[in-house]
Amino acid sequence: MTAKAPQAPRPVPTLEDVARLAGVSTATVSRCLNTPDRVVKSTRDRVMSAVDQLGYAPNFGARALAAKRTxxxxxxxxxxxxxxxxxxxxxxxxxxxxxxxxxxxxxxxxxxxxxxxxxxxxxxxxxxxxxxxxxxxxxxxxxxxxxxxxxxxxxxxxxxxxxxxxxxxDNRAAMREMAELVIAKGHRRIGVISAPCDSNDRASERVQGIREAMAAHGLPADAMALHETPYSIENGAAAFRQVMDCPDPPTAVMCGNDVLAVGALRAARQMGLSVPDDVSITGFDDIELAQLVDPPLTTVHVPxxxxxxxxxxxxxxxxxxxxxxxxxxxxTYLCDRETLGVAPRQRRHIAR
Amino acid sequence: MTAKAPQAPRPVPTLEDVARLAGVSTATVSRCLNTPDRVVKSTRDRVMSAVDQLGYAPNFGARALAAKRTxxxxxxxxxxxxxxxxxxxxxxxxxxxxxxxxxxxxxxxxxxxxxxxxxxxxxxxxxxxxxxxxxxxxxxxxxxxxxxxxxxxxxxxxxxxxxxxxxxxDNRAAMREMAELVIAKGHRRIGVISAPCDSNDRASERVQGIREAMAAHGLPADAMALHETPYSIENGAAAFRQVMDCPDPPTAVMCGNDVLAVGALRAARQMGLSVPDDVSITGFDDIELAQLVDPPLTTVHVPxxxxxxxxxxxxxxxxxxxxxxxxxxxxTYLCDRETLGVAPRQRRHIAR
DNA sequence: GAGATCAGTGTAAGCGCTTACACGGCATCG
DNA sequence: CGATGCCGTGTAAGCGCTTACACTGATCTC
Structure with missing residues (x-):
């Protein structure tokens, strides 16, 4: 029963339509919309009700074109x-x-x-x-x-x-601080899972931070096992398995961000490793997920x-x-939660 | 040493600039960009190199204005x-x-x-x-x-x-299916944590699905304890505490989505309740997080x-x-993971 | 070989908006 | 009371692009 034109392909209303309906010029309508205080209230009300009635919304492209600002x-x-x-x-x-x-x-x-x-x-x-x-x-x-x-x-x-x-x-300093802590806990062989470093300065700076801390404590460069992989939980898990798959696996794995760390954590559990008793894992970012996993992730908080x-x-x-x-x-500051522990006795070394 | 105008506030290049540099009309440039095959290769190459040289990028607003399509x-x-x-x-x-x-x-x-x-x-x-x-x-x-x-x-x-x-x-049917399963596991008092149902048809449909399943099994409407709260992990946790804070708490809590469910899960752990032994929890959506929590969440998978x-x-x-x-x-289909178990003996009833 | 056809290009008319400028009316002021 | 200024509004010139249409040669057709 609503009075509605059957096939009315009604074109979208323009400033001009509003102006006509309100009985003013397009300039005035434009002013009502952009600088309402430069228009007297009576006019403004008339214009605004025309706007509502027509369902008018200014065309953004046209506006940007004319105003040179978006x-x-x-x-x-x-x-x-x-x-x-x-x-x-x-x-x-x-x-x-x-x-x-x-x-x-x-x-x-x-x-x-x-x-x-x-x-x-x-x-x-x-x-x-x-x-x-x-x-x-x-x-x-x-x-x-x-x-x-x-x-x-x-x-x-x-x-x-x-x-x-x-x-x-300072990505580098932040990660260096974390690495200092890891080293202070007795870890000497450190695995690193990072996003690909070329074309990602945050990733490369973080890795560099770890290198600096290790060098500062006299750890050889080859004490670090670096794996690069794009950020994803799956990739983090896969990289963790690779990092740990060697005769002398690291006792701590530092991850370039929390997503990788959560993946590592999951892989560790699947491998039957206890975190942090068997292996420590650290993250970066402190996203919400970091607190939800079990045990909660030790990570770098970023504001x-x-x-x-x-x-x-x-x-x-x-x-x-x-x-x-x-x-x-x-x-930034460290969030020392539960995935970083003291380095376990180096069983394999003793066993030899 | 680079030859660069000191303060050149060089305006952004336009179609016309490109046309001038390439020695063609603006129409031709436009065609090169939109329908390259209608322009002969020699011209096109000339135009394209002018485009590169100027760092020209067409103004989207103007384009939309003229073409009426974005x-x-x-x-x-x-x-x-x-x-x-x-x-x-x-x-x-x-x-x-x-x-x-x-x-x-x-x-x-x-x-x-x-x-x-x-x-x-x-x-x-x-x-x-x-x-x-x-x-x-x-x-x-x-x-x-x-x-x-x-x-x-x-x-x-x-x-x-x-x-x-x-x-x-079908949000309703999907949740009804989950509710059927919950009921089949022997649960009779069911808590429900949902997003506010008014103005959210997905939420209300899901709740309705639970109602239908309960009715179909002759469970009274007041066997359902409904709490509404916006989606967030925190809110899910808070709602869970409220739902459980009564003399006769539900044995299963069905959540309107996984985010709420994860919150509920966390609250349960903090309250010292074991899931699913003491209380069952279900979610909806099957987001990545659902598999990451411990125990993994029973939920409805949405494609x-x-x-x-x-x-x-x-x-x-x-x-x-x-x-x-x-x-x-x-x-959709059910992901019956580990947070839904059979209903525990109704200890309080027995104790009375 | 004259006319039809067509491919490649140019000309120019907007698209819907903002805003510099112009204009009339009214209050203010010496 | 005429000059002055301001306020509210209208006029119209673009903003950078697409595209209908016109034009020019070249290619084809019979």
């Missing part, structure tokens, strides 16, 4: 799969929202090429600024960014020496939420013209 | 926080990518109002179609959608009777990836003009 910030993270970036991004988005900005997220699958494409896409979509993870990036990409002069903030790392501002933490929030603030400031962004360093 | 599909999910929607969305995105489409994601925080806003935003950004979760939606929103005549596909539910096409599974993939296909077909989308039903 109030949109793009972020490209390596992956959405595991929760590593979720919390930080969530906080980032929340803070952006507070300032009337929108977030556009893309993921690069840890691929440099995909990332370059995503950067182009986000720029094409008019992102006013970009949040990227890590510094590793081809010269071509950097040139592109510079050519378009898009403000870029690099997150999840802190390196004040790079030309681009960054917000994050993801703070990082996201501050990243948003830096970017917003920059866009408001408050000068360039300054690299900012956040602190 | 090759973008919008999706609004209730939350990105927990992994419930991640896997399905990932598959959705992958499949869309195969067809040259881009995904734009927004999250509504389970709020109807926020969702309405996000719908407007995505439409404004020119989404060619929308993927929404669940059918519950205000009339105003439905009107808006109809006014703009955006194709909408509803996911995570299956209900062929609704006007809008859906792809998903998230299939759902995402098929959703993308349906949408792409529709956009290619292959007729309207047909509601599609996917199957």
């Amino acid at each position: 109030n949109t910030i793009g972020a490209i993270i390596p992956t959405m799969e595991n929760a590593i970036f979720a919390r930080g991004l969530q906080a980032f988005q929340e803070e952006l929202g507070l300032h009337g900005m929108t977030l556009l997220v893309a993921s690069s699958s840890y691929s440099e090429d995909v990332e370059r494409e995503q950067i182009r896409t986000l720029c094409a979509r008019g992102a006013d600024a970009l949040l990227l993870i890590g510094h590793h990036r081809s010269q071509g990409t950097l040139d592109f960014l510079e050519a378009r002069s898009v403000p870029v903030l690099v997150a999840w790392v802190y390196d004040p020496d790079k030309p681009q501002p960054s917000i994050g933490f 993801h939420r703070d990082m996201g929030r501050m990243a948003a603030r830096l970017l917003v400031q920059q866009l408001n013209g408050d000068g360039p962004m300054a690299s900012t360093r956040l602190d | 090759n973008t599909i919008g999706a609004i999910i209730p939350t990105m926080e927990n992994a419930i929607f991640a896997r399905g969305l990932q598959a959705f995105q992958e499949e869309l990518g195969l067809h040259g489409m881009t995904l734009l994601v927004a999250s509504s925080s389970y709020s109807e109002d926020v969702e309405r806003e996000q719908i407007r935003t995505l439409c404004a950004r020119g989404a060619d179609a929308l993927l929404l979760i669940g059918h519950h939606r205000s009339q105003g929103t439905l009107d808006f959608l109809e006014a703009r005549s955006v194709p909408v596909l509803v996911a995570w539910v299956y209900d062929p009777d609704k006007p809008q096409p859906s792809i998903g599974f 998230h990836r299939d759902m995402g993939r098929m959703a993308a296909r349906l949408l792409v077909q529709q956009l290619n003009g292959d007729g309207p989308m047909a509601s599609t039903r996917l199957d």
Whole structure:
């Protein structure tokens, strides 16, 4: 019974439709939407009710085209799969929202090429600024960014020496601290499971941190058994089996992040190894999962939420013209839970 | 030493710049980008090298404005926080990518109002179609959608009777099946921890499924202790404590999803209850976490990836003009792992 | 060999919006 | 009371792109 045109392919309403219905010019409608206080209330009310009546929503593309600003910030993270970036991004988005900005997220699958494409896409979509993870990036990409002069903030790392501002933490120092603790517990042969280090500066810095700690304690470089594998629980489990499959297996396995560590933990259980009695395992990130596994994971806590929030603030400031962004360093700390124990007697050595 | 203008605020290159540099018209450049085979190779090469040289990326807004198509599909999910929607969305995105489409994601925080806003935003950004979760939606929103005549596909539910096409599974039947199993194991007092049921048809359907199973077995309605709380591990734990805090606590607690169930599991352990010996716990979704907790969670497996993939296909077909989308039903199945056991003797009753 | 056809390219009209500028009306001021 | 300024609004010029249409030669057809 509703009065409805049978096949009305009613085109989406435009500013002009609203203007006509409200009996004003398009300029006035535009002002009602963007700077309401420059329009007298009576007019504004008329316009707004026309907007509602028509179900009008401004065309974003047209708006961006005319205004040369989108109030949109793009972020490209390596992956959405595991929760590593979720919390930080969530906080980032929340803070952006507070300032009337929108977030556009893309993921690069840890691929440099995909990332370059995503950067182009986000720029094409008019992102006013970009949040990227890590510094590793081809010269071509950097040139592109510079050519378009898009403000870029690099997150999840802190390196004040790079030309681009960054917000994050010192991956190397954080992992070194963990390695110090591992060594202090008596471990001498250390397995390391990391994401592939080339094109991932966070991964390589973390491994480097372990190397430094070992060197500082006079441990030979070959006391470290390094396996690289993409972040996933499955991969972590597989890598753990490989790391342990040798005549003289490590007594502690340090993982480049919690996802790998949880995989290692699971593999250890399946192999009948007790953690931390037979082997110690450490993670990095302190994602929610770290507390849920049994035993709870010893890991490095990263202030993801703070990082996201501050990243948003830096970017917003920059866009408001408050000068360039300054690299900012956040602190991490060790979460010494239950997967790191003192090194077991070196049974095999004794048995020989 | 690099020859670089000192303060060159070089504006971003446009189609026209490319055309000028390549010595052709803007139409030709546009064609090179969109329909390369309609341009002779020699011209095309010239244009493409101009594109590279300038670091040109087409302005998406302008393109959408002129072409009236964005090759973008919008999706609004209730939350990105927990992994419930991640896997399905990932598959959705992958499949869309195969067809040259881009995904734009927004999250509504389970709020109807926020969702309405996000719908407007995505439409404004020119989404060619929308993927929404669940059918519950205000009339105003439905009107808006109809006014703009955006194709909408509803996911995570299956209900062929609704006007809008859906792809998903029968939440009620799936949960009923689980409840049947719980009852078959001898449980008579059943706790239920669900997300708030109003404005969440998946949650309410699942609860309804339990009711049906109980009724079918002659269990009185008050044998079910229902607690509603937003999805989170913490909330699941808190709700579990409440559900169990009564003179005659349930012997099984069925949770509306795995996140709540994991929380319940943790609370149970903290309370010194053994699962499933003292109390059984079930989940829903079969997210990765379900297998990681100890003991592994008995839950309902949902084919998230299939759902995402098929959703993308349906949408792409529709956009290619292959007729309207047909509601599609996917199957779920029980994952009877280790948190569901036979009902313990009803100690309190005996003790009385 | 004249006319039809077609491939490759250019011309130009918008797409829906913002905003500089112009304009009229009204309060303010010396 | 005329000059001044401001406020609320309208006019119209683009923003960067796509695409219908027009045009030009070359190729074909009979």
